[in-house]
Amino acid sequence: MSASNxxxxxxxxxxxxxxxxxxxxxxxxxxxxxxxxxxYPPLRHAxxxxxxxxxLVFPFFLLIVGVAIPLAFExxxxxxxxxxxxxxxxxxxxxxxxxxxxxxxWFPPTSDPVGRLLSLRIPGVLQRIALCYGVAAILYLQFxxxxxxxxxxxxxxxxxxxxxxxxxxxxxxxxxxxxxxxPSWVDRTLLAGHIYRPQYDxxxxxxxxxxxxxxxxxxxxxQWLRAKREGMERAAGLFAAGMLLLLAGYGWSALFPLNKAxxxxxxVLFTAGLGLLLFALCYWLVDLQGIRRWAWPxxxxxxxxxxxxxxxxxxxxxxxxxHLTLPDGTAETLRSFLYRRLFTSWLTxxxxxxxxxxxxxxxxxxxxxxxxxxxIFFRV
Numbered sequence: 001m002s003a004s005n006x007x008x009x010x011x012x013x014x015x016x017x018x019x020x021x022x023x024x025x026x027x028x029x030x031x032x033x034x035x036x037x038x039x040y041p042p043l044r045h046a047x048x049x050x051x052x053x054x055x056l057v058f059p060f061f062l063l064i065v066g067v068a069i070p071l072a073f074e075x076x077x078x079x080x081x082x083x084x085x086x087x088x089x090x091x092x093x094x095x096x097x098x099x100x101x102x103x104x105x106w107f108p109p110t111s112d113p114v115g116r117l118l119s120l121r122i123p124g125v126l127q128r129i130a131l132c133y134g135v136a137a138i139l140y141l142q143f144x145x146x147x148x149x150x151x152x153x154x155x156x157x158x159x160x161x162x163x164x165x166x167x168x169x170x171x172x173x174x175x176x177x178x179x180x181x182x183p184s185w186v187d188r189t190l191l192a193g194h195i196y197r198p199q200y201d202x203x204x205x206x207x208x209x210x211x212x213x214x215x216x217x218x219x220x221x222x223q224w225l226r227a228k229r230e231g232m233e234r235a236a237g238l239f240a241a242g243m244l245l246l247l248a249g250y251g252w253s254a255l256f257p258l259n260k261a262x263x264x265x266x267x268v269l270f271t272a273g274l275g276l277l278l279f280a281l282c283y284w285l286v287d288l289q290g291i292r293r294w295a296w297p298x299x300x301x302x303x304x305x306x307x308x309x310x311x312x313x314x315x316x317x318x319x320x321x322x323h324l325t326l327p328d329g330t331a332e333t334l335r336s337f338l339y340r341r342l343f344t345s346w347l348t349x350x351x352x353x354x355x356x357x358x359x360x361x362x363x364x365x366x367x368x369x370x371x372x373x374x375x376i377f378f379r380v
Contacts, residue, residue: 066218
């Protein structure tokens with residue numbers, strides 16, 4: 001990971017930065033509730049099947065990763081980069097993002113860093129982003145649009161049939177529960193002691209297959225944007241594709257429920273559809289209509305999304321590791337102290353929890369604004 005003082009290129013698709021900024025702001029918001037027992041329902045993940053606005057954040061991010069691939073690679077080719085250069089870039093970026101994800105799972109080091117390492121959770125958000133980026137980028141370089149459509153459809157149909165027809169040992173075929181689903185069994189078997197929950201991991205091995213399809217839908221959208229056509233035609237195409245995917249995902253959910261933890265095929269289509277609709281709106285407002293004043297705060301987030309994710313996550317962990325000794329001799333974490341003194345003393349539990357999360361987002365916007373003003377942009 002490196003910091004650059006280069007200005008943002010003028011040809012950069014500003015709406016993609018806005019969409020990325022909206023998404024990463026949502027991620028920081030839902031990851032930093034003041035009290036996990038007092039959260040407004042839209043800011044919670046669905047218990048299992050179904051969805052909430054919170055369940056849109058991660059697939060939106062993977063969609064953005066996919067959209068950026070054709071835009072970035074064609075610019076690199078135009079600047080004289082060879083195919084070999086691109087493959088090296090893919091390998092380096094994939095490994096580095098995956099390694100950062102592992103580091104965040106290990107951080108902060110405790111009194112027993114070795115023991116923490118031995119029980120380290122292997123999957124994670126950045127790990128999935130890395131794998132989806134790497135696979136989608138290689139497929140983009142290897143195949144044209146028609147083949148990418150077929151591959152995307154094949155991944156989604158294949159995953160559906162796999163979960164419907166192949167039973168996990170000790171369970172029946174088509175079991176989609178936490179304990180009985182095939183992806184849950186694979187994670188418990190291959191990653192025993194290194195997963196998020198005892199029964200399953202929401203970023204596990206098998207469920208990464210349809211997550212690649214989410215990134216590939218983004219790649220296809222990026223190719224659509226690069227084609228020689230009028231701006232309004234591009235926006236209309238994104239909007240139409242979003243509506244079709246949304247309806248297809250909703251219809252498929254009658255047979256294959258929307259489920260983030262399993263990353264079901266219906267969930268891929270449904271969330272990609274919503275993501276394309278939001279991106280189409282951003283593209284129309286920002287790049288076509290030039291209505292940008294509202295979007296600037298999200299650009300500040302969007303151009304440094306990875307840095308924001310890493311630094312805000314590390315700080316959140318440190319706030320729970322630093323302990324204060326109160327006048328009565330009791331110990332309290334710095335996070336708990338700040339939350340109690342600044343929010344719970346005058347707000348209801350739900351509003352205090354939300355206010356803490358919003359304040360955390362605002363704090364990091366200030367940090368990212370300083371980076372933006374000084375033209376510090378972190379790249380991998």
